[in-house]
Amino acid sequence: MDYSKTVNLPTTDFPMKANLPAREPEILKKWMEMKIYDRIQESRKDAGLYILHDGPPYANGHIHIGHALNKILKDIIVKHKTMSGFRAPYVPGWDCHGLPIELNVTRELGDRAKDMPKTEIRKKCRSFADKYVRIQMDEFKRLGVFGDYENPYLTMSPLYESKIVDVFGKILKGGYIYRSKKPIYWCPNCVTALAEAEVEYGNHTSPSIYVKFKVDPSTAGIKGVDADNLHAVIWTTTPWTIPANLAVCFHPQFQYSVFKFGKEYYVLARGLATQMEEVVGSKIEGEFPLTREQIEKFRVYHPLINRESRVIFGDHVTLDAGTGIVHTAPGHGQEDYVIGIQYGLEVYCPVDDEGRFTDDYPDMKGVNVFDANDKVVDLLRKNGTLIQTSKIEHSYPHCWRCKKPLIFRATEQWFFKIDHDGLRRKAMSTVDTTEWIPVWGEARFRSMVETRPDWCLSRQRSWGVPIPSFRCSKCQKNMMSAESVEHFAGIAAEKGIDSWYTDDIGSLIPSGTRCQCGSEDFIKEYDILDVWFDSGVSHFVVLDSWKGHRWPADMYLEGSDQHRGWFQSSLWPALALRGSAPFKTVLTHGFVLDEEGKAMSKSLGNVVPPELLIKEYGADILRLWVSSEDYRNDLRIGTDMIRQIADSYRKIRNTFKFIMGNLSDFSEKDRVPYDKLSDLDKWVLHKLYHLSKKIIEHYEKHEFHLVYRSMLNFCAVELSSVYFDISKDILYVEPADSVKRRANQTVLSEALKSMVKLITPILAFTSEEIWQFIGMKNSVHEESYYRLDDSYDNPEVESRVEGLVDVKKDVLKAIEEARKEKKIKTSLETDVRIFVSDQKLRGQMMEMGDEIKRFFQVASVELAGEESSGLVKMDYSSVSVMKTSGNKCVRCWNYTPDIGTDPSHPELCPRCTGIINKIKA
RNA sequence: GGGCCUGUAGCUCAGAUGGUUAGAGCGUACGACUGAUAAUCGUAAGGUCGGUGGUUCGAUUCCACUCAGGCCCA
Numbered sequence: 001m002d003y004s005k006t007v008n009l010p011t012t013d014f015p016m017k018a019n020l021p022a023r024e025p026e027i028l029k030k031w032m033e034m035k036i037y038d039r040i041q042e043s044r045k046d047a048g049l050y051i052l053h054d055g056p057p058y059a060n061g062h063i064h065i066g067h068a069l070n071k072i073l074k075d076i077i078v079k080h081k082t083m084s085g086f087r088a089p090y091v092p093g094w095d096c097h098g099l100p101i102e103l104n105v106t107r108e109l110g111d112r113a114k115d116m117p118k119t120e121i122r123k124k125c126r127s128f129a130d131k132y133v134r135i136q137m138d139e140f141k142r143l144g145v146f147g148d149y150e151n152p153y154l155t156m157s158p159l160y161e162s163k164i165v166d167v168f169g170k171i172l173k174g175g176y177i178y179r180s181k182k183p184i185y186w187c188p189n190c191v192t193a194l195a196e197a198e199v200e201y202g203n204h205t206s207p208s209i210y211v212k213f214k215v216d217p218s219t220a221g222i223k224g225v226d227a228d229n230l231h232a233v234i235w236t237t238t239p240w241t242i243p244a245n246l247a248v249c250f251h252p253q254f255q256y257s258v259f260k261f262g263k264e265y266y267v268l269a270r271g272l273a274t275q276m277e278e279v280v281g282s283k284i285e286g287e288f289p290l291t292r293e294q295i296e297k298f299r300v301y302h303p304l305i306n307r308e309s310r311v312i313f314g315d316h317v318t319l320d321a322g323t324g325i326v327h328t329a330p331g332h333g334q335e336d337y338v339i340g341i342q343y344g345l346e347v348y349c350p351v352d353d354e355g356r357f358t359d360d361y362p363d364m365k366g367v368n369v370f371d372a373n374d375k376v377v378d379l380l381r382k383n384g385t386l387i388q389t390s391k392i393e394h395s396y397p398h399c400w401r402c403k404k405p406l407i408f409r410a411t412e413q414w415f416f417k418i419d420h421d422g423l424r425r426k427a428m429s430t431v432d433t434t435e436w437i438p439v440w441g442e443a444r445f446r447s448m449v450e451t452r453p454d455w456c457l458s459r460q461r462s463w464g465v466p467i468p469s470f471r472c473s474k475c476q477k478n479m480m481s482a483e484s485v486e487h488f489a490g491i492a493a494e495k496g497i498d499s500w501y502t503d504d505i506g507s508l509i510p511s512g513t514r515c516q517c518g519s520e521d522f523i524k525e526y527d528i529l530d531v532w533f534d535s536g537v538s539h540f541v542v543l544d545s546w547k548g549h550r551w552p553a554d555m556y557l558e559g560s561d562q563h564r565g566w567f568q569s570s571l572w573p574a575l576a577l578r579g580s581a582p583f584k585t586v587l588t589h590g591f592v593l594d595e596e597g598k599a600m601s602k603s604l605g606n607v608v609p610p611e612l613l614i615k616e617y618g619a620d621i622l623r624l625w626v627s628s629e630d631y632r633n634d635l636r637i638g639t640d641m642i643r644q645i646a647d648s649y650r651k652i653r654n655t656f657k658f659i660m661g662n663l664s665d666f667s668e669k670d671r672v673p674y675d676k677l678s679d680l681d682k683w684v685l686h687k688l689y690h691l692s693k694k695i696i697e698h699y700e701k702h703e704f705h706l707v708y709r710s711m712l713n714f715c716a717v718e719l720s721s722v723y724f725d726i727s728k729d730i731l732y733v734e735p736a737d738s739v740k741r742r743a744n745q746t747v748l749s750e751a752l753k754s755m756v757k758l759i760t761p762i763l764a765f766t767s768e769e770i771w772q773f774i775g776m777k778n779s780v781h782e783e784s785y786y787r788l789d790d791s792y793d794n795p796e797v798e799s800r801v802e803g804l805v806d807v808k809k810d811v812l813k814a815i816e817e818a819r820k821e822k823k824i825k826t827s828l829e830t831d832v833r834i835f836v837s838d839q840k841l842r843g844q845m846m847e848m849g850d851e852i853k854r855f856f857q858v859a860s861v862e863l864a865g866e867e868s869s870g871l872v873k874m875d876y877s878s879v880s881v882m883k884t885s886g887n888k889c890v891r892c893w894n895y896t897p898d899i900g901t902d903p904s905h906p907e908l909c910p911r912c913t914g915i916i917n918k919i920k921a
Numbered sequence: 922g923g924g925c926c927u928g929u930a931g932c933u934c935a936g937a938u939g940g941u942u943a944g945a946g947c948g949u950a951c952g953a954c955u956g957a958u959a960a961u962c963g964u965a966a967g968g969u970c971g972g973u974g975g976u977u978c979g980a981u982u983c984c985a986c987u988c989a990g991g992c993c994c995a
Contacts, residue, residue, distance in 0.1 A: 009956050016960070316995070318922070335995075444925050448993080451924090560926080560992055590926085590991070597928090597990055630934070633927055634991050644932055644947060650960090651947085658957045709934065713946055725962060732956065816964045819952070826953060827963080857962090893956085 003891035003908070006916060007732045008741070010661025014773050018653055020618020024765045028141065031768075036779055037146050041548070043782055044087035052078055053542060053553035053583070054147075055566045056093035056155060056535050059132040060101050063139045065592045065600070065637060066559065068610040072626040073589060073704075074557050075145040079761035080699040083785050089549065090147040091542050092140065096129040096156035098531035102463035104128060118462045118526070119501045125463040129156055139611070143619050144764035146781070153542050155534040160541050162493035164465045164529065167537045169485030171576050176420050179478055181347035181410040182456055183330070183337050187399040188355025188368070188407060193460040204396035204405055206237040207373050210279055210323070210387035211380055213248055213309055215267065216299035222288050225258050225265050231385075232267040232300050232311075233276070235322030237392055239376040240369040243361045244329035246345045247310040248300055249336075251317035254324055256295060260286035267295075269324020276323065279388045303385035304363075304376070314339040331410035338453065349410035369407055412478075414467055414527065416455035416572060423575055424449065430571070430581040437587040437702060438632040445563045445586075452564075455572065457530050464528030466500040470509060474519035484510055500524070536569030539582035552582045560588040587702060589631035595638025608637050617646055620765045624649055627704040627762045648712050649766075652759070655715040656770055658724060659748045662731050666745040674791055676739060680726065680855070681747045682794055683801035687718045688751055689792035695758045696785060704762065711759055719751070722805065729854050733892040735915055754786040803841045804855055807834065810874035811856050814881045824883045827857045829895050831885075835864035835871055835878040859884035859895040891916070 052074055057067055074090070081088040105124045106113040113121065137149055153160060171177060184193050212231035220227035232248050250256060255270040261280045267290065268276055277283055295311060302309045316335045317326050330340025331349030340347065350360035357364040357372065363379075364372050380386035397406045418424050427449045436442040458467055468488040469480035487510045491499050500508065505524055514520050543551040552574070558566060567586055574582040593599055594606035601607070613622050625645045629635040674682070691714050698706040727744050734741040752774070760767040760780050771780035811832055818824050836842050845852055845863055852861045864871060864878070871878035886897040889909035900906040902913045 004956065007956065012957095016957080315923075320922090338995090438926090440926065444993085447924065451994095563925090564993055588992095593991070595932090599991070625933095628933060636933090638932095640948090641932065647947065648933090654957065654960065658961090661957065705934065709946070716946060720957090721962075724957080728956080812963060816952085819963085828954095 001905075003912070003916075006919060007891065008662075008665070008734075008736050009732060010658060011664045012657060012661035014657045014660050014770075016654065016657060018618065018620075018649070018766065020620055020765065021615055023769065024142075024144070024614075024618055024620070027765050027768050028144075031146075031779070034779065036781060037148060039779070040082060040146070040782055041087065041089060044082070044085075045548075047085055047087040049548070049550065050081040050086040050088040050555075051543070051549060051553045052081075052088065052090060052555045052557060053539060054091060054093045055556065055558045055562065056095040056153070056538060057136060058098070058100065059094045059096050059129040059136065059154075060104060061132060063136050063610060065608050065610050067136075067140075068143055068622060069589060069592055069626055069631070069635065070557070070559065071140050071145045072143055072623050073587075073631060075143070075764070076623075076627065076699075076704055076761045077555065077557065077702065078146065079764065079781065082781065083757060083760060083783065084696070084699075085784050087548070089546075091151065091153055091546055091549075092137070092145075092147045092149065093153040093535075093538055093542065094129070094133045094136070094155065095531060095535050096126075096133070096154050097464040097528075097534055099459070099461060099463070101125050101128050102461060105463075117501075119498055121462050122498065122501070126156060129154075142614060143610075144623060148546075151546065153538060153546075155531075155538070158493070158496050159545070160534075161465055161497040162489055163541045163545075164534055164537055165468065165485060165489040165492050165497070167540055167573055167577070168465075168467070168529065168533070169482055169489055171416070171573060172480065172485055173482035174421070174576050176417050176423070176576050177457070177480075178415050178417055179412055180415055180454075181331065181349065182413045182415075183332055183334060183347070183349070183408045183410045184413075185397060185406050186353075186355070186409040186411070187404065188353075189399065189404045193411065200398045200403070201395045202398050202403075203393055204398070205391050205393050206396065207239050207377060207389060208235070208237050208392040209239050209377060209380070209389045210235050210276075211242065211303055211327070212264075212266070212385045212387060213300045213303055214385070216301065219297050219299045221297075222258060222290070222294065224286070225260075225288050226263070229263055230258065230265045230267070232298070232325050233323045233387065234325050234327040236327045237394065238332070238373075239380075240372040241329040241332045242304060242327070242376050242380070243357070243364070244331050244348050244350055245302055245309055245327055246330060246340065246348055247312045247328040247343065249312050249314045249317055249326040249328045249339060250295055251315065251324065252292070252313040254317070256290045256324065258288040258290060259284045260288075267298075267325065272322065272324050281388075303383065304379055310343065310345065312339060312343045312345075314342075332408045334408070337410070341453065347410045351407070351409055355407055355409075370405070411460075413456050414458040414469070416457050418452060418454050418572070421576075423572070426575050426579065427571060430575065434581055434583060435585040437585065441560070441563065441586060441588050444560075445567065448564055448568065449571075452568070455530075455569075457533055458527040459530055460526075461528050464531060465497060465534060467525070467527045467529055468500060468508070469525045469527070470505070470513075470522035471525055472515035472517060472519050473521045473523050475515060475517040477515060477517065478525070479513065479515060479522060481513075484513060501526075532565065532569040533573075535566055536573050539570055539574060540577075543582070551578075552580070552584060554583075555585045555587060556583040557587045557589070559591060561591075563588065590634035592635050592637055595636055595641060597634070597636055613642060617642060618765070620763050621646055621649055623762055623764060624708065627708040630703075630705045648708075649763075651712065651720070652715050652763070653766065655719055656752070656756070658720075659752045660770070660774065663745055663748055663752065665736055666742070666749060670737070670742045670745065671749070672739060672743040672746045674789075677743045677747070678740070678851075679797050679801055680723065681743050682792075682797045684718065684723050684747050685750060685788070685792040686794045686798050687714065688747075688754060689788045689790075691718075692754050692758060692785070692788055699761065707758075707762065711755070714755075723747075726855060726857065729857075729892065729894070733912070733915070735918055750788065754788055756780060757783055757785050800844060803838070803844070804852075806876040807836060807841070807845075808856055810834075810877045810879050811858065811881070813874060814872065814879040815858075818881050818883075824881070828859060828893060829884050829886075829888070830858045830881050831860045831862070831883070832856060832858050833862045833864050833871065833880045835867050836876070837867075853894075859886055 078088045078090045102125055105128055186193055211234050215230040217227035220230045257270050258265050259268055259273050261282050298311050300309045300311055328336045330336045330345050330347045350358050352358050355369050356366050377389055399406055431446045468485055469478055471478055543549045570582050695707050695710055730740045730744050756767050756770050767780050815827050815830055824830050867878055870880045884895045886895040887899040888895050889912055890907040891912040896909045899909055901910055905913045
């Protein structure tokens with residue numbers, strides 16, 4: 001007789017092979033048809049609100065793995081909050097304006113771009129951005145990320161654009177906006193400003209000159225030094241910036257001395273003095289160390305122009321080259337500018353748009369700066385302030401378009417004043433009231449806020465939101481008022497932002513506007529706003545105007561680069577207009593690196609595109625990978641790791657499959673009450689109860705890698721290795737409707753119901769697949785976490801069972817020894833003798849009777865009364881094993897000495913004989 | 922060059938107010954099973970806790986420096 005037909009083997013069509021790349025799109029389709037996002041929102045319309053406000057990715061190009069990480073993390077939080085009973089809307093956004101898109105478009109257009117009107121270029125930029133918004137949207141959906149894709153926020157939408165102008169106007173009204181000079185890259189040939197991204201570095205030969213700045217003899221006063229011949233010495237490779245020199249900069253910590261060269265006395269950093277011997281062409285004849293106080297007292301004179309050059313101190317001074325004293329022209333260098341601002345120096349720039357000297361430097365008025373190099377050197381030589389000149393070849397910025405060398409030149413820009421009205425102080429205090437994850441984000445953000453300079457808001461570009469300012473055509477003064485901006489915001493809201501370019505100035509400027517000089521004749525200016533301002537006002541736009549939202553958001557979640565980026569660009573406008581931060585919690589994640597921990601780059605060829613992983617493994621594998629790593633640090637990804645994640649996925653999937661297979665004949669009416677369960681059953685429920693609690697806590701603390709870990713361990717150890725392995729002897733062998741088996745199934749059913757929901761925020765697709773498979777009509781994402789009964793918490797059972805588990809480890813080790821010696825093959829054919837010294841445990845084992853055989857999965861267990869010979873001392877007990885003399889029952893596969901006692905079933909053990917007879921009857 | 926962060930078995934992660942043999946899962950090897958089967962079960966091997974120096978009776982844990990890597994600035 002084939003007894004395998006009498007055994008309750010698991011039956012399920014739930015496929016072992018997930019085939020996620022094919023299955024996930026089907027699930028997506030179903031979600032789309034049922035409008036899953038809307039359904040969830042609708043079903044929770046009265047629930048507590050939790051808002052994760054999306055930071056907008058930039059709409060050029062396909063998503064990369066970092067986007068996937070960011071969106072999946074957000075989605076896990078949103079799904080967790082949803083499962084916890086909250087209404088957690090999620091409005092995805094896109095950053096649409098800005099240089100990268102404009103560059104893409106103008107590069108595509110080539111030379112045609114030059115003659116094209118701004119409105120045409122803007123149109124092309126708009127459709128470029130639009131294309132990638134669509135692409136990225138599909139890619140995010142494919143990841144299983146839920147959101148209001150019908151109503152995303154786009155920084156280029158008419159509503160959003162007019163909101164930007166509106167917010168800008170209010171900030172202007174608050175007195176935060178001012179106009180000032182700032183040095184930027186400038187191409188004198190193209191007569192245009194350039195952004196860092198447009199700069200190409202290439203070799204260039206420049207003059208290298210050492211110049212003396214005379215120290216006022218009355219401020220010298222150093223014993224042994226001829227006060228009339230004392231000079232501070234600087235080195236530069238841009239002689240043409242000497243006319244714009246306003247200061248000489250020392251390092252606050254370096255040691256400076258006066259060095260005697262013949263009749264001359266030079267102030268130099270000590271570390272560079274010997275190099276100067278070669279430059280000067282003679283030996284140092286004496287050194288006179290200087291204190292900082294002495295240096296501070298010096299008055300130093302400009303070598304060409306009759307004015308003082310201020311003595312200042314800055315950390316940017318280095319000993320790499322030169323003299324340790326830096327020629328400082330705030331209008332022509334980034335560092336010079338920054339230190340100049342600190343010392344209140346003018347951002348002085350005597351150079352015009354074409355790169356020629358202006359009236360400010362009459363000696364060379366109209367001379368191109370590159371031609372001026374030689375002339376400046378001549379002048380210095382003539383007046384005796386030049387020490388040495390030579391040529392140097394070095395890397396120098398060039399224009400990407402015309403390939404000519406660039407200059408750094410101060411131009412008029414619009415700024416956001418960070419220190420107006422105590423704003424920086426307010427920012428510092430919001431840092432305290434915001435929750436930072438990880439905690440060090442607070443210190444990082446604080447130090448950035450503490451030191452950040454004013455925010456330069458203007459860009460000389462086409463693709464963005466125009467700064468609606470005017471210039472008086474008579475006196476050239478700027479005109480922009482809260483009223484004039486408000487006026488334009490109204491027009492923008494009604495007709496779109498492009499009116500700035502298309503409409504006549506008469507309609508754009510409020511009637512009766514008059515310049516201080518009395519003129520009413522204005523012209524439009526065409527600067528646009530920094531795109532960071534666009535995304536920085538997203539909280540005003542979305543949280544104020546989207547249905548069912550509120551200001552501020554509960555959470556901002558981005559990469560740690562946004563401490564300087566979006567978190568700040570969002571904070572400053574919020575503080576200026578509302579006095580508090582737009583976020584309660586700021587969570588940052590690290591960056592995705594390759595398997596060696598190196599940053600991904602095209603040149604290294606180590607980029608892992610998400611679509612490749614999705615195509616090969618599926619989005620759930622990607623989601624599981626995200627959950628498996630501690631995102632607070634940088635994350636790594638590579639083929640080996642993904643393979644490992646796929647293995648873990650299979651373990652989890654198979655666990656579900658096993659449970660479902662064994663529940664095929666179980667329904668709620670078959671449930672067995674808790675007090676009828678075995679210790680082992682209760683132990684699993686106890687473990688499950690705590691797993692559930694722990695996992696929800698991990699989600700709450702945003703520690704998803706611990707969710708992953710707990711879940712995987714539970715599947716592998718508590719369930720697969722311990723519970724399933726032991727209980728197969730009941731599930732398969734006992735009569736289908738026996739209490740023991742139903743008890744087992746009751747536990748499995750509880751496990752299934754709770755676990756599928758616990759993993760839903762992470763395995764968005766697979767949990768849905770399981771949910772549908774067990775016959776549910778709705779989506780698992782509309783559900784809440786399953787609440788396990790508090791009575792499952794049973795520490796007493798836990799300690800009882802775990803005492804046995806420990807002893808079982810000993811038994812398994814002993815069996816393994818015997819197996820190696822080829823004495824036995826399987827644990828089931830083993831007779832075991834055990835001695836445990838713990839009285840309680842021994843009593844417990846005795847009470848178990850035959851159950852203990854099942855627990856240890858052996859043929860027989862004999863409890864020794866004392867530590868006797870033949871027993872081997874192990875970790876928790878003393879054990880001896882030997883091959884049983886019994887035979888194998890063909891039905892239950894257990895070994896017993898009494899096979900075939902019933903002649904009608906010669907191959908069965910008494911237990912199975914009884915069961916067979918019962919089934920037949 | 923500066924600020925911040927990271928560095929524990931092949932991989933992903935735990936861990937300890939400094940104190941006996943530093944843990945888990947996965948992977949690997951070997952074995953078992955063939956009634957979770959492109960599954961399942963068992964056992965084992967694997968780490969001078971990035972390196973050096975210091976504080977200490979004692980440091981992987983504290984301090985300094987250093988190396989490798991990351992983000993942001995310059």
